[in-house]
Amino acid sequence: MSQQQEQNDIHWLTGQFCDRQKELNYRYFIAPNVRSDARLALILASAIFAMFGITDYNLLGLTQEYYLLLTMRITVVSSCLAIAFIIGKTGGYAKKAWLHALPLWIFAIGIILIVPLRPESIGTQVTAIVVALIAFYLLIPNLLTVAALASAFVSITFLAAAMMYAGVSAEGAVRIGLLIAMANIVGYSSLRRLERLQRKQYALLNEERDQNRNLLQEIKHRKSLEAQLRMVAERDTLTGVDSRSHFMKRAEALLQRSRLEGASFCLFMIDVDHFKKINDTWGHTRGDVILTKIAAVCQQSLRPTDIIGRFGGEEFVVGLPHTSPADATVVAERLKHNVEALSLDNEFKDLQLSVTIGVAVATPEDDLDALITRADNRLYEGKRDGRNRVVSSS
Numbered sequence: 001m002s003q004q005q006e007q008n009d010i011h012w013l014t015g016q017f018c019d020r021q022k023e024l025n026y027r028y029f030i031a032p033n034v035r036s037d038a039r040l041a042l043i044l045a046s047a048i049f050a051m052f053g054i055t056d057y058n059l060l061g062l063t064q065e066y067y068l069l070l071t072m073r074i075t076v077v078s079s080c081l082a083i084a085f086i087i088g089k090t091g092g093y094a095k096k097a098w099l100h101a102l103p104l105w106i107f108a109i110g111i112i113l114i115v116p117l118r119p120e121s122i123g124t125q126v127t128a129i130v131v132a133l134i135a136f137y138l139l140i141p142n143l144l145t146v147a148a149l150a151s152a153f154v155s156i157t158f159l160a161a162a163m164m165y166a167g168v169s170a171e172g173a174v175r176i177g178l179l180i181a182m183a184n185i186v187g188y189s190s191l192r193r194l195e196r197l198q199r200k201q202y203a204l205l206n207e208e209r210d211q212n213r214n215l216l217q218e219i220k221h222r223k224s225l226e227a228q229l230r231m232v233a234e235r236d237t238l239t240g241v242d243s244r245s246h247f248m249k250r251a252e253a254l255l256q257r258s259r260l261e262g263a264s265f266c267l268f269m270i271d272v273d274h275f276k277k278i279n280d281t282w283g284h285t286r287g288d289v290i291l292t293k294i295a296a297v298c299q300q301s302l303r304p305t306d307i308i309g310r311f312g313g314e315e316f317v318v319g320l321p322h323t324s325p326a327d328a329t330v331v332a333e334r335l336k337h338n339v340e341a342l343s344l345d346n347e348f349k350d351l352q353l354s355v356t357i358g359v360a361v362a363t364p365e366d367d368l369d370a371l372i373t374r375a376d377n378r379l380y381e382g383k384r385d386g387r388n389r390v391v392s393s394s
Contacts, residue, residue: 009203015144015195026202027094034093034100034141041140042084042103046077049110052128056118065117072117076110079103093141100142104150107132111154115161122166126176129158130183137187144191151187155180236310238288239295244317247309251319252368254307258321265362266328268318269375270298270335273354273387275314282348290344294353297342301335317372325361325392332357332390340388354388361393 010017017023027034053073060066080103087099111132114125136142136151159177162168168176234246242250251267258265272278272294279287291314298308298316311317320328339355358379362371374393382391 010196010199015192015199017199024094026199027097029202030198031093035087038100038141039084039088042080042087045103045107045135045140046080046084049073049080049107050077055121055124059118059121069114069117072110072113076106079106097143097146100140101146101150103140104136104142104146105153107136108150108154108157112157112161115158116165119166122162122168125158125162126179129154130179133180133183134187137191138194144188144195147191148184148188151184155184236295239292239310241295241299241316242307242309244309244311247307247311247317247319248368250307251309251317254319254321255362255366255368255371258362259364263322264324265371266320266323266325267360267362267371267375268316268320268328268332268335269311269358269360269372269379270316270318271356271379271383272314273356273383278351286348290348290351290353293342293344294339294355297338298335301338302331306331317375325359328359328361329390329392332359332392336388336390356382356387357390358382359390359392 009019009022017026050073053070056066056069056073060069083099083103083106090096093100111125111129115122118125132154133151136154137147140147142150155177159168159173159180162176163170163173234243235241236243241247255265257263272291275287275291278290295308295310295316298318302308302318303320305321306323307319309317320331323331336355336357339353342353344351344353356379358375358377358381360371360375360378366374378391378393382389385391
């Protein structure tokens with residue numbers, strides 16, 4: 001975010017976000033901290049305000065003015081403590097900003113009422129009003145606009161009360177006014193800077209979260225693309241079985257494992273009979289449909305531990321780990337029978353499908369290429385002998 005964007009995003013006078021929703025989101029974000037800080041600040045401010053009752057007694061004794069001041073202090077303190085309790089339970093800085101602002105006005109009225117009841121202590125009260133103004137801005141958490149309005153109210157009414165009840169001259173009022181104005185300027189400038197810095201920090205935090213969210217989405221998207229690319233590389237796009245390269249990788253690993261465990265490993269080579277005639281008669285598009293159906297039947301005929309891949313054209317290759325020659329022949333016969341039983345609709349209803357299968361059993365000396373070659377030779381034996389049959393090397 002550029003400096004110009006930051007200036008446009010945060011109001012120069014109030015220190016708040018110009019966007020109403022963004023400002024509301026920010027207040028929701030800081031609400032828990034503001035709630036605890038406001039409660040603690042009100043307790044401290046109430047304690048300080050109550051302790052000045054000792055000064056009242058020293059100056060006034062047990063007079064009517066003292067009892068009036070005592071009643072006022074008790075009212076202010078009890079009200080602010082009650083508000084502190086309410087803020088701690090249900091205070092919401094986003095929607096109940098007025099609740100956080102209320103103590104400022106209660107303290108402001110209490111401070112002003114001291115002037116007519118203790119007019120002779122106006123010098124001390126000037127110091128107290130300066131401290132109170134700084135507290136309004138920096139001690140009790142509030143919006144800058146709320147703190148500024150409350151401070152302006154207490155400043156103007158204090159000067160008016162000082163002139164009316166304490167006999168402060170116009171010249172004295174100017175001097176007091178300058179001191180109070182300086183306190184307001186310092187408090188306002190400090191809180192404005194703090195409000196702007198906090199909102200800039202919030203904006204940066206949100207920007208970082210958005211970037212992290214976008215990064216996570218990008219990572220998720222890339223992983224999805226990688227999975228799709230992996231699937232494209234591992235799967236035959238037409239039939240959905242393993243691609244040739246992926247099958248060879250898996251079959252090699254299964255063959256090595258079978259060799260280490262001393263288990264048998266068998267391999268099929270499957271060829272769709274007269275597939276060229278199907279392509280020539282119905283076209284390659286219809287031929288692809290037939291090939292897809294046969295691949296599905298082959299997958300359904302195999303066991304969960306078996307693997308199947310498209311070797312090329314109308315040829316498929318199957319790996320059968322931990323399978324004896326007799327069991328391999330049973331699986332091959334079942335597969336051949338299921339292809340024969342495949343029912344076709346529409347223009348294919350008179351077409352009788354069949355496959356020829358060559359079965360090879362791995363020996364300790366075989367590598368995968370040798371095993372495939374032997375199964376391929378059995379396959380061509382079956383094709384020469386009339387097709388639609390299973391031929392085993394055993």
